[in-house]
């Protein structure tokens with residue numbers, strides 16, 4: 001099954017849902033960064049969230065999700081756009097921690113992502129084409145990523161949400177399945193609906209176990225939500241890095257004249273590596289000299 005997201009509504013429009021399969025995306029990210037199981041889970045969950053939040057954007061809008069914990073995994077950054085083009089980075093991809101109490105290695109629910117991420121903040125930065133990007137920030141709830149985003153939606157966007165993000169890693173460290181769902185309750189929803197949903201969610205199997213069984217996002221949603229579901233749209237999900245030479249040139253310029261001057265004196269060249277895809281961009285001395293002149297003219 002290729003990666004995709006399905007968007008749907010139910011309960012007469014009082015509930016909106018996104019369900020996705022992101023196995024290929026998470027596999028690609030894991031391979032590019034050489035992630036071990038714990039990092040695959042942490043980065044993969046964040047990337048899955050990025051894909052679903054991405055398709056809530058419009059047109060040229062983009063977003064960046066930043067999990068800034070003090071745990072050994074370091075920071076996690078995911079960017080996404082409205083077409084579910086997603087890329088991501090994790091600072092320490094090869095961290096290993098003992099599984100949670102009673103857990104077997106590689107069992108996704110037992111990977112101690114919370115301990116790997118630690119305490120800190122979750123930032124959501126949306127570039128909506130305005131002068132200033134929108135930035136929302138909440139303290140990390142437990143570093144397990146899904147709960148952290150539930151708190152973000154409640155605090156920053158005042159939307160009660162149910163969220164599952166799953167990455168199943170095999171014994172050989174390969175990503176076996178990944179996906180997630182986000183269910184948001186909109187104004188008008190009744191207490192009864194909420195109770196029913198909470199009950200469904202409390203006994204719902206882990207999403208990756210359903211994906212491994214071959215269930216589609218549509219099947220999963222049908223199991224989760226009562227009554228008629230209106231499937232509105234599907235979006236393919238893809239790993240895409242939008243880095244470019246231009247972007248790195250602007251990045252160099254933004255360092256300012258004195259910083260560029262010191263690179264010129266010390267290194268006489270610059271090699272910049274995209275965190276997200278490991279592409280290398282080389283800048284020769286003459287090019288840096290030009291950039292210095294531009295920076296000085298500012």
Ligand SMILES: [Zn+2]
Pocket residue numbers: 241242243274275276277278279
């Ligand atoms: Zn890149």
